[in-house]
Amino acid sequence: MTVQQMTVQPMNAVDSTMWFEVCALGALGREEGVAALLPDGTQVAVFRTHDDRVFALANLDPFSGAAVLARGIVGDLGGTPVVASPMHKQHFDLRTGACVEDGTVAVPTYPVRVSGGTISLGRT
Amino acid sequence: MARTLVVVGNGMVGHRLVQAVRDRDTDGGWQVVVFAEEPRPAYDRVALTSYVDGWDPLGLQLDGAEFTDDPGVELVLGDAVASIDRAARTVTTAAGRTQPYDALALATGSAPFVPPVPGRDLPGCHVYRTIDDLDAIRASAERARAGTGRGAALVIGGGLLGLEAAKALRDMGLSPHVVELAPRLMPLQVDEGGGALLKRLIEDLDVTVHPGTSTGAIEPDRGRLLATLGNGTELDVDLVVFSAGIRPRDQLARDAGLPVGERGGILVDEACRTADPHVYAIGECANLDGRVYGLVAPGYSMAEVVADRLLGGTATFPGADMSTKLKLMGVDVASFGDAHAATEGALEVVVNDAVKGTYKKLVVSDDAKTLLGGVLVGDAADYALLRPLVGRPLPGDPGALLAPAGGGGGGVGVDALPDEAQVCSCNAVTKGAIRAAVHEQGCDDVPKLKSCTRAGASCGSCVPMLKQLLSSFGVEQSKAVCEHFTQSRAELYEIVRVTGITTFSDLIERHGTGGRGCDVCKPVAASILASLGNGHILTDGQAGLQDTNDRFLANIQRNGTYSVVPRIPGGEITPEKLLVLAQVALDFGLYTKITGGQRIDLFGATVDQLPVIWKRLVDAGFESGHAYGKSLRTVKSCVGETWCRYGVQDSVGLAVELELRYRGLRSPHKLKSGVSGCARECAEARGKDFGVIATDNGWNLYVGGNGGTMPRHADLLVSEVDKETLLRVIDRFLMFYIRTADRLQRTSAWLDAMEGGLDHLRDVVVHDSLGIAAELEAQMAEHVRGYADEWAGVLADPEKLARFTSFVNAPGAPDPTIAFREERGQRVPVLLGTPEVISR
Ligand SMILES: Cc1cc2nc3c(=O)[nH]c(=O)nc-3n(C[C@H](O)[C@H](O)[C@H](O)COP(=O)(O)OP(=O)(O)OC[C@H]3O[C@@H](n4cnc5c(N)ncnc54)[C@H](O)[C@@H]3O)c2cc1C
Numbered sequence: 001m002t003v004q005q006m007t008v009q010p011m012n013a014v015d016s017t018m019w020f021e022v023c024a025l026g027a028l029g030r031e032e033g034v035a036a037l038l039p040d041g042t043q044v045a046v047f048r049t050h051d052d053r054v055f056a057l058a059n060l061d062p063f064s065g066a067a068v069l070a071r072g073i074v075g076d077l078g079g080t081p082v083v084a085s086p087m088h089k090q091h092f093d094l095r096t097g098a099c100v101e102d103g104t105v106a107v108p109t110y111p112v113r114v115s116g117g118t119i120s121l122g123r124t
Numbered sequence: 125m126a127r128t129l130v131v132v133g134n135g136m137v138g139h140r141l142v143q144a145v146r147d148r149d150t151d152g153g154w155q156v157v158v159f160a161e162e163p164r165p166a167y168d169r170v171a172l173t174s175y176v177d178g179w180d181p182l183g184l185q186l187d188g189a190e191f192t193d194d195p196g197v198e199l200v201l202g203d204a205v206a207s208i209d210r211a212a213r214t215v216t217t218a219a220g221r222t223q224p225y226d227a228l229a230l231a232t233g234s235a236p237f238v239p240p241v242p243g244r245d246l247p248g249c250h251v252y253r254t255i256d257d258l259d260a261i262r263a264s265a266e267r268a269r270a271g272t273g274r275g276a277a278l279v280i281g282g283g284l285l286g287l288e289a290a291k292a293l294r295d296m297g298l299s300p301h302v303v304e305l306a307p308r309l310m311p312l313q314v315d316e317g318g319g320a321l322l323k324r325l326i327e328d329l330d331v332t333v334h335p336g337t338s339t340g341a342i343e344p345d346r347g348r349l350l351a352t353l354g355n356g357t358e359l360d361v362d363l364v365v366f367s368a369g370i371r372p373r374d375q376l377a378r379d380a381g382l383p384v385g386e387r388g389g390i391l392v393d394e395a396c397r398t399a400d401p402h403v404y405a406i407g408e409c410a411n412l413d414g415r416v417y418g419l420v421a422p423g424y425s426m427a428e429v430v431a432d433r434l435l436g437g438t439a440t441f442p443g444a445d446m447s448t449k450l451k452l453m454g455v456d457v458a459s460f461g462d463a464h465a466a467t468e469g470a471l472e473v474v475v476n477d478a479v480k481g482t483y484k485k486l487v488v489s490d491d492a493k494t495l496l497g498g499v500l501v502g503d504a505a506d507y508a509l510l511r512p513l514v515g516r517p518l519p520g521d522p523g524a525l526l527a528p529a530g531g532g533g534g535g536v537g538v539d540a541l542p543d544e545a546q547v548c549s550c551n552a553v554t555k556g557a558i559r560a561a562v563h564e565q566g567c568d569d570v571p572k573l574k575s576c577t578r579a580g581a582s583c584g585s586c587v588p589m590l591k592q593l594l595s596s597f598g599v600e601q602s603k604a605v606c607e608h609f610t611q612s613r614a615e616l617y618e619i620v621r622v623t624g625i626t627t628f629s630d631l632i633e634r635h636g637t638g639g640r641g642c643d644v645c646k647p648v649a650a651s652i653l654a655s656l657g658n659g660h661i662l663t664d665g666q667a668g669l670q671d672t673n674d675r676f677l678a679n680i681q682r683n684g685t686y687s688v689v690p691r692i693p694g695g696e697i698t699p700e701k702l703l704v705l706a707q708v709a710l711d712f713g714l715y716t717k718i719t720g721g722q723r724i725d726l727f728g729a730t731v732d733q734l735p736v737i738w739k740r741l742v743d744a745g746f747e748s749g750h751a752y753g754k755s756l757r758t759v760k761s762c763v764g765e766t767w768c769r770y771g772v773q774d775s776v777g778l779a780v781e782l783e784l785r786y787r788g789l790r791s792p793h794k795l796k797s798g799v800s801g802c803a804r805e806c807a808e809a810r811g812k813d814f815g816v817i818a819t820d821n822g823w824n825l826y827v828g829g830n831g832g833t834m835p836r837h838a839d840l841l842v843s844e845v846d847k848e849t850l851l852r853v854i855d856r857f858l859m860f861y862i863r864t865a866d867r868l869q870r871t872s873a874w875l876d877a878m879e880g881g882l883d884h885l886r887d888v889v890v891h892d893s894l895g896i897a898a899e900l901e902a903q904m905a906e907h908v909r910g911y912a913d914e915w916a917g918v919l920a921d922p923e924k925l926a927r928f929t930s931f932v933n934a935p936g937a938p939d940p941t942i943a944f945r946e947e948r949g950q951r952v953p954v955l956l957g958t959p960e961v962i963s964r
Binding site (some may be wrong): 035 | 931
């Protein structure tokens with residue numbers, strides 16, 4: 001199967017970030033997540049918080065090895081926006097990817113941009 | 125060579141002795157032979173009255189009473205010891221067996237005292253001591269029921285046992301009368317003021333009390349009995365129960381020449397030894413320091429003393445606590461210490477609240493500094509705190525101790541108790557022992573304390589105190605669901621139910637602590653909203669609250685794929701439907717396995733495959749099995765009378781009906797059920813949250829069973845009921861559980877933590893003591909009416925379907941991390957190994 005609907009837009013030449021449109025903001029409910037596939041096969045979990053901020057973390061749960069973080073519950077712990085892994089419930093800071101329960105663990109984060117109602121992910 | 129211990133009597137105390145010896149005699153120094161007059165292994169006589177709730181003798185049986193796997197114990201049932209030959213050191217039984225002994229323990233208990241009332245031997249006259257007695261009373265009661273109108277019964281004696289008997293008779297559908305010679309009920313435990321209130325409260329419950337009079341005569345009267353009281357009152361009754369006190373059963377000892385007390389009871393020293401060093405006497409048949417103890421706890425202490433002595437120890441009887449606390453027909457009564465202020469110079473402090481229906485009295489020393497005893501009627505919540513303070517300095521003003529402050533103990537806290545204070549008098553557990561269990565064994569809740577120390581495991585009256593102790597020892601007992609809500613799950617449920625809130629955002633905004641919620645409170649709220657019927661669980665605003673399993677209506681597996689479990693009600697499935705499952709599994713390459721709940725689990729489906737698979741299943745007549753939900757899973761069944769030559773009822777039919785009735789019911793945790801068609805119990809119903817076992821006359825309902833890490837046999841809730849009653853009780857039980865349980869608390873843990881335990885549960889769901897039964901039933905009716913298949917709901921709604929994509933920007937693209945290999949002819953996941961995690 002091929003990856004459809006994927007447009008590659010090098011929109012910002014200054015910092016040489018490559019932006020990939022993934023979906024309309026409206027396709028992602030508030031306090032929910034979806035998975036997106038980058039052209040190199042990387043899976044990204046994209047989350048939208050209640051205040052319409054959008055965050056992107058690696059989809060791969062470092063504890064279970066399954067690509068599932070996008071299916072976790074979005075919320076907050078002590079004011080920090082987090083997603084809980086649906087496997088074993090570790091929490092990851094949506095802003096930094098840091099695991100709340102284990103300071104030595106973090107998942108990669110990705111730059112996100114929302115413009116014209118479309119969410120794009122960045123790759124440097 | 126092992127020596128022989130012969131135990132005469134297999135009552136509560138005799139059984140405790142055998143257990144204590146077997147627990148400690150690790151070298152097998154003693155071979156034990158037990159002779160029991162009764163035909164069944166030891167049972168819980170203290171709980172005898174609850175036999176009426178189920179007429180199930182096994183329900184009363186004490187733990188480990190059969191000794192079937194213990195070669196060190198021979199239990200001889202239904203053969204009483206008839207004589208003792210102390211010179212030869214043998215006993216001879218009624219059946220003629222002669223058994224030598226090295227040590228003999230008499231634990232013959234006591235017999236009801238029947239005053240010489242003319243007519244006392246007439247058919248319909250009973251005593252109240254054994255299971256057989258209750259069976260006989262039941263037979264008389266049934267004869268009465270067969271007649272016209274409501275039957276009546278006379279209980280002679282208004283003490284503790286008489287009131288228990290009255291309760292049992294009332295539960296059998298008779299109108300009880302209680303005659304008491306003394307001017308008040310429970311004269312031994314309660315003083316005049318308490319007795320007056322007790323009479324009022326008991327009479328509110330349809331029991332007529334005749335204090336200060338005796339029974340003159342009983343005569344046969346047109347198939348019934350006519351009792352004439354000393355005050356001239358004539359009562360037409362169907363049966364009479366004598367409970368005018370007990371007498372120690374010491375005849376065997378008398379015949380053997382052992383000394384007995386003036387008013388009976390085999391004389392023993394502080395080691396519980398009789399005049400013959402080879403013979404001990406324990407329990408209600410023993411007379412120690414001129415006293416015969418009619419309670420089980422002193423008997424247990426005696427059993428422990430003898431076990432210790434037999435194994436070379438030097439234990440002595442520690443003295444007994446004659447405190448009593450009971451709930452009679454829902455009325456609390458407690459007395460402890462010097463309840464009657466018999467101590468020289470003792471002062472009484474009384475708070476008598478006629479409006480609230482409570483009476484509380486403390487007895488204190490002449491300088492008002494030391495607590496000596498007390499009486500509590502109507503509300504005995506303070507008992508657990510006050511009783512251990514007996515003989516100790518009062519932590520405050522006696523009046524303040526009785527002040528109606530919440531939380532028990534009025535002004536006192538558990539902190540005031542010294543470490544030696546006994547918290548659980550049934551099992552002699554001190555505050556110090558609880559402290560050790562908390563700090564050294566890591567017990568952090570009541571069920572753990574119960575299994576670690578046995579505190580609260582018998583009558584349960586100290587459970588509220590255990591909770592207070594836990595928090596006093598610094599164990600966080602917060603019921604708060606999480607940081608976003610200070611409320612417990614049950615409280616949130618009530619809030620949602622009462623306010624009619626239908627969204628999580630409203631709930632957290634109005635009742636939360638600030639913040640957005642998390643993976644703990646969101647699923648709790650989602651479950652509550654679903655229990656209260658708020659449409660499909662993936663409707664707007666609810667989908668994001670659901671755990672991944674509910675969100676994708678499937679069970680996530682270790683590689684991120686899901687398993688699919690269609691409902692197969694009662695485990696009954698046609699060959700045609702089996703073919704459908706097989707074809708779907710083949711077409712999608714799914715691994716198949718039969719589940720413990722008698723259905724078929726299909727593993728390895730990716731998110732985007734789920735709707736395609738379910739379309740096939742729904743078209744073929746399947747529906748969601750809710751294997752993913754905290755909701756009813758399965759109702760397992762045996763094949764029942766349709767096929768099985770032992771079956772006595774249609775267990776499959778009932779299982780299917782139950783499964784269809786309760787399917788989709790969201791609850792604090794998953795619910796499992798089973799129906800067995802006969803007592804062989806092939807469906808393992810007693811390992812389920814609610815299990816049903818067929819009898820010749822109807823259905824027995826058991827609740828609170830569990831397998832898993834904390835196995836628990838379910839308790840009998842009602843027995844031999846017809847199907848309509850059965851459904852009604854299950855409806856109420858489930859809804860009460862949904863209302864009051866904690867998050868992720870199975871029915872077993874819920875029942876264990878319930879104050880008042882099974883009795884309270886039965887009061888609520890069978891006798892409707894809270895007056896909520898109609899509401900609970902209506903709620904269940906609403907659930908049954910509103911049920912709709914969740915998967916059909918997804919397939920019919922493009923918006924919901926849109927959630928089932930692997931990648932939002934590449935729907936249909938397979939997840940590259942998922943791979944399979946073959947094992948035993950099927951596909952299983954290839955585990956990629958845990959990827960390296962980034963260290964910061
Ligand atoms: C309805 C009821 C409610 C009660 N409630 C409470 C309560 O709330 N709290 C409390 O502390 N206590 C209560 N009790 C009292 C408690 O049950 C007794 O204290 C306890 O059972 C005493 O145990 P035991 O082993 O000494 O006697 P039992 O339990 O009476 O056992 C004696 C056994 O010995 C058998 N036996 C007698 N003679 C022979 C023989 N020659 N050969 C072989 N076997 C023989 C008898 O058949 C009997 O089975 C209650 C009792 C009743 C009946």
